[in-house]
Amino acid sequence: STSRFGRRRPYIVGSTVCSVLCLAVIGWTRELAGGRATLAVYLAVVAFYFLDFAVNCLQASLRALIVDVLPASRQDAGTAWASRMIGIGNVVGFLMGFLDLVRLLPFLGSTHMQVLTTIASAVLGATVAVTCYFTSETPLLQPSLSSSDDNLQAFRALFTSLHALPTVIKRIFRIQLFAWIGWFPFLFYGTTYVADLYVAAHSTDGGTDAELMERGTRAGSLAMFVQAVVSLGSSMILPLFTYSAATGSLQPPPPPAGSISVFERGMRALLAVRARVAVSLPTMWAISLGIASSAMMLTLVTSTVAMASVLLAVCGISWAVAMWVPFSMIGETIRGGSNRTLGRQQMHAAPGGASDYVQVAMGDIPLEAIDSHSEDGSGQEPDLDARPPSEPTELSAGTILGVHNVFIVIPQFITAFASSLIFAVFEHLQGTAPDAAGGQHARQIALVISLGGLSAGVAVYLSWQLRRLA
Numbered sequence: 001s002t003s004r005f006g007r008r009r010p011y012i013v014g015s016t017v018c019s020v021l022c023l024a025v026i027g028w029t030r031e032l033a034g035g036r037a038t039l040a041v042y043l044a045v046v047a048f049y050f051l052d053f054a055v056n057c058l059q060a061s062l063r064a065l066i067v068d069v070l071p072a073s074r075q076d077a078g079t080a081w082a083s084r085m086i087g088i089g090n091v092v093g094f095l096m097g098f099l100d101l102v103r104l105l106p107f108l109g110s111t112h113m114q115v116l117t118t119i120a121s122a123v124l125g126a127t128v129a130v131t132c133y134f135t136s137e138t139p140l141l142q143p144s145l146s147s148s149d150d151n152l153q154a155f156r157a158l159f160t161s162l163h164a165l166p167t168v169i170k171r172i173f174r175i176q177l178f179a180w181i182g183w184f185p186f187l188f189y190g191t192t193y194v195a196d197l198y199v200a201a202h203s204t205d206g207g208t209d210a211e212l213m214e215r216g217t218r219a220g221s222l223a224m225f226v227q228a229v230v231s232l233g234s235s236m237i238l239p240l241f242t243y244s245a246a247t248g249s250l251q252p253p254p255p256p257a258g259s260i261s262v263f264e265r266g267m268r269a270l271l272a273v274r275a276r277v278a279v280s281l282p283t284m285w286a287i288s289l290g291i292a293s294s295a296m297m298l299t300l301v302t303s304t305v306a307m308a309s310v311l312l313a314v315c316g317i318s319w320a321v322a323m324w325v326p327f328s329m330i331g332e333t334i335r336g337g338s339n340r341t342l343g344r345q346q347m348h349a350a351p352g353g354a355s356d357y358v359q360v361a362m363g364d365i366p367l368e369a370i371d372s373h374s375e376d377g378s379g380q381e382p383d384l385d386a387r388p389p390s391e392p393t394e395l396s397a398g399t400i401l402g403v404h405n406v407f408i409v410i411p412q413f414i415t416a417f418a419s420s421l422i423f424a425v426f427e428h429l430q431g432t433a434p435d436a437a438g439g440q441h442a443r444q445i446a447l448v449i450s451l452g453g454l455s456a457g458v459a460v461y462l463s464w465q466l467r468r469l470a
Contacts, residue, residue, distance in 0.1 A: 006137030015058035020121040022051035027117035060405045075331035080239040083324035087232030094225035180411035182456030191220035196442035223309035230316030285325040286463040292318035296453025299446040
């Protein structure tokens with residue numbers, strides 16, 4: 001955006017408002033529908049679709065904001081902290097599923113969903129307000145496009161420029177496509193998978209079907225809560241044992257100049273071990289995808305709630321990396337190219353001399369302003385989105401992250417279609433709807449998740465190849 005309020009703020013605020021409205025519709029669907037069940041279903045479906053769109057827009061804008069305000073050497077730290085914040089949100093969100101929110105906060109709504117959506121809206125609005133207030137943005141210097149021809153030209157430039165992206169970014173997009181085909185079945189059906197296993201194991205314990213399903217759902221929610229806790233812990237620890245292309249490999253501390261205390265000796269020993277075991281970002285990504293792929297495929301041979309919960313918890317390690325590493329690598333690539341002089345591309349030190357840093361257009365930024373930029377925040381940030389009209393094939397930072405988001409969203413539709421087809425085939429073969437108490441539905445979900453694990457296995461192979469470039 002060319003708004004005086006900043007290039008990201010209008011999108012961040014707009015998508016936040018849309019998200020809050022959608023949450024309100026989801027929480028009060030029955031009241032808005034006036035008791036008409038069909039209308040309530042349609043309202044809920046439409047609200048969820050718009051919420052998905054708004055959240056994706058918000059995430060892309062916030063990720064782009066990290067790229068804008070942090071230099072290349074701090075991109076890894078910035079995205080790691082973003083992953084930690086996501087982990088905290090996941091833990092708090094799943095924890096609320098166990099609380100009787102209506103009894104604790106009756107003034108926020110009459111149902112659990114109403115109270116939950118109200119809290120989510122308030123927290124989202126407050127955190128976005130803090131972000132927008134304390135983050136400084138440089139207004140976009142490029143003039144707004146005014147005609148439909150200009151807009152069409154911009155879209156044509158977007159698609160014709162994709163082939164010119166550096167190898168690292170294109171490979172990250174490809175990895176994300178296969179990785180998220182694996183992630184979405186896990187996210188969609190993880191809770192249901194554990195719940196159906198619980199129902200199958202306790203179908204003879206007595207009680208009504210509704211009570212049994214409620215206990216099963218709580219077991220599934222507990223498993224996802226443990227997964228969120230594991231993910232949060234991993235996001236705190238794993239960044240300490242990785243290094244990026246911008247920072248270089250970790251080095252052990254130099255020998256002490258004189259005598260040191262026992263505590264200092266111990267800390268130096270820990271730092272030395274850390275330097276020896278630290279791996280690069282692509283290696284960490286490949287290992288984490290391997291863990292996720294294995295856990296997902298093992299669901300096919302799992303029949304107990306305890307084992308299924310362990311597999312979901314193990315995936316928490318990979319989830320923390322998925323929320324951190326690819327975004328860090330893209331941010332470093334973009335910022336690495338932006339810190340070069342005007343009209344040049346930074347070449348990453350990789351075998352074959354391939355260009356791994358994208359040239360981010362900076363035609364409206366004086367060269368001396370780029371040279372004076374300092375990593376401690378004292379200099380003016382270079383304009384990553386300014387683009388001279390004579391160079392329409394260059395992609396801005398926001399555009400690159402937007403395209404990256406597309407490669408995350410597309411697997412959602414692929415997964416929804418494939419899983420619906422699998423469930424329909426099984427239902428047709430069985431002649432009736434799946435019997436949850438018999439564990440049939442759990443086995444079908446396990447098949448869908450394991451197929452996602454195969455796709456994640458392809459991502460493992462691609463990410464392992466990426467190590468040679470980054």
